[in-house]
Amino acid sequence: MARLVGLLGPRDPDVPAYRWLADGLRLLIADGRLPSGQALPSERRLTEALDLSRTTVTRAYAVLVEDGFLRARQGSGHVATLPLGQQRVGVGGALLPGFGTGEALLDLTCAAGRAPVGTAEAYAKAVQQLPSYLAGTGYATAGLPQLQALIAQRYAQRGLPTEPDQILVVSGALSGVSLAVRALTRPGDPVLVETPSYPNSVDAARRSGARLIPIAVEPDGWDLEAIASTVAATRPVAAQLILDFHNPTGALMLDAEREQLAAALRRAGTVAIVDETMLEVELDEVERPLPFAAHLSRTILVGSSSKSHWGGLRTGWLRVPRPLLPRLLQARIADDLGAPILEQLTLTELLAARPGLHPESRAALRASRQAMVDALPSALPGARWTVPAGGLSLWVELPEPRSRQLAAAARELELLISPGPQFALQHGLDSFVRLPYKDPAEVVTEAIGRLAQAWLAVQESPGRRAGSALRPVVA
Numbered sequence: 391m392a393r394l395v396g397l398l399g400p401r402d403p404d405v406p407a408y409r410w411l412a413d414g415l416r417l418l419i420a421d422g423r424l425p426s427g428q429a430l431p432s433e434r435r436l437t438e439a440l441d442l443s444r445t446t447v448t449r450a451y452a453v454l455v456e457d458g459f460l461r462a463r464q465g466s467g468h469v470a471t472l473p474l475g476q477q478r479v480g481v482g483g484a485l486l487p488g489f490g491t492g493e494a495l496l497d498l499t500c501a502a503g504r505a506p507v508g509t510a511e512a513y514a515k516a517v518q519q520l521p522s523y524l525a526g527t528g529y530a531t532a533g534l535p536q537l538q539a540l541i542a543q544r545y546a547q548r549g550l551p552t553e554p555d556q557i558l559v560v561s562g563a564l565s566g567v568s569l570a571v572r573a574l575t576r577p578g579d580p581v582l583v584e585t586p587s588y589p590n591s592v593d594a595a596r597r598s599g600a601r602l603i604p605i606a607v608e609p610d611g612w613d614l615e616a617i618a619s620t621v622a623a624t625r626p627v628a629a630q631l632i633l634d635f636h637n638p639t640g641a642l643m644l645d646a647e648r649e650q651l652a653a654a655l656r657r658a659g660t661v662a663i664v665d666e667t668m669l670e671v672e673l674d675e676v677e678r679p680l681p682f683a684a685h686l687s688r689t690i691l692v693g694s695s696s697k698s699h700w701g702g703l704r705t706g707w708l709r710v711p712r713p714l715l716p717r718l719l720q721a722r723i724a725d726d727l728g729a730p731i732l733e734q735l736t737l738t739e740l741l742a743a744r745p746g747l748h749p750e751s752r753a754a755l756r757a758s759r760q761a762m763v764d765a766l767p768s769a770l771p772g773a774r775w776t777v778p779a780g781g782l783s784l785w786v787e788l789p790e791p792r793s794r795q796l797a798a799a800a801r802e803l804e805l806l807i808s809p810g811p812q813f814a815l816q817h818g819l820d821s822f823v824r825l826p827y828k829d830p831a832e833v834v835t836e837a838i839g840r841l842a843q844a845w846l847a848v849q850e851s852p853g854r855r856a857g858s859a860l861r862p863v864v865a
């Protein structure tokens with residue numbers, strides 16, 4: 391009770407007491423500080439603790455029940471809940487049509503989690519600041535200065551001095567990668583891409599007309615000698631790379647390797663576009679390598695708040711070397727003229743409080759990763775994987791190249807997974823599946839249980855077809 395009273399804070403004398411209480415509780419529930427499923431104090435106890443009238447508390451609870459934030463328990467009392475019925479975007483299979491939205495569906499195709507505690511509160515603070523921006527045009531083409539400054543400061547903390555005006559705030563890392571590749575290349579230009587990789591970024595390069603040149607990322611990382619000879623032979627204009635908890639393998643490139651890669655790219659005059667989306671999802675203590683731009687100055691670093699905070703913010707940024715700034719700014723103008731002000735204000739609040747992952751999110755992810763690692767040996771006998779020190783998924787190698795059949799069998803059991811070929815530049819990688827552990831541990835365990843059944847089904851019918859309809863990889 392004392393914690394709840396503290397979280398609600400002092401009463402706002404300007405609004406009716408029931409409204410203040412209902413708004414405060416709604417924010418705490420939406421934010422996860424009063425987690426869904428948690429019992430609320432009885433009306434009588436809350437009346438006493440807050441020194442309000444019983445009618446006020448009854449009315450506030452009634453408003454929240456009406457809005458779907460409280461459920462009246464059979465017998466007595468109320469339980470916090472979320473009005474998910476109307477807001478299933480990104481929950482289960484509801485993100486795109488045609489893949490089922492049933493309650494029973496478990497979706498392991500998206501390596502992204504829910505918003506951490508504090509997100510709704512940051513939005514509320516941003517809304518309070520909004521009026522002072524309404525008098526202007528609202529086009530912050532490079533980004534809100536205070537947000538640019540916070541992002542620049544984070545690079546400085548990581549050992550890379552950065553001025554705020556080198557930061558371009560964009561609508562997510564994908565939009566950033568896409569902008570960078572378009573600004574730097576002309577149709578037909580050779581561009582280095584990893585395989586496997588995050589497929590949407592590869593698609594962005596493909597759509598810009600680039601000639602894609604693959605370099606392999608193995609579960610244990612990059613073959614730098616092979617990459618150096620590819621670079622020397624093809625002299626790519628740009629190289630799209632994910633060096634920090636690579637999606638999907640989870641590999642992390644160490645400083646000595648970065649140095650070697652930077653030397654090869656420098657010799658060829660290649661600009662690196664390094665996607666650091668997963669950077670802050672560090673689950674184990676690791677020695678952090680320097681940002682790639684500290685090794686190769688002609689590097690555009692791409693950041694995102696999607697994994698450290700929330701994908702729904704749709705905010706990311708580029709750190710651009712000064713000589714390339716005019717080209718990037720010009721390309722950006724043709725793109726979208728700036729990211730939304732409210733989201734930038736919200737991200738400023740969130741980054742000021744904490745640049746990285748919320749400790750609760752980290753603890754939950756570690757527990758879920760462990761649940762997956764515990765359940766996998768009996769579910770997929772003979773499969774192999776390396777437990778990554780960060781990121782949101784395991785890249786699992788099956789004993790046979792049948793991941794597409796496994797995905798089809800899993801779908802029949804209401805489990806969606808992404809088979810390896812979805813991350814390949816052209817084809818292949820059918821021995822791999824990407825298994826995200828972003829759900830609570832008990833959900834992960836349930837999902838791997840279904841995967842075990844699906845794998846049995848695949849082995850019992852070797853002639854099974856590898857269904858063609860796969861859910862696109864979103865994150």
Ligand SMILES: Cc1ncc(COP(=O)(O)O)c(C=O)c1O
Nearest residue numbers: 562563564588637667694696865
């Ligand atoms: C490597 C990588 N880049 C980009 C994205 C998309 O990020 P954003 O939501 O910031 O556009 C993801 C999402 O999973 C990712 O893994």
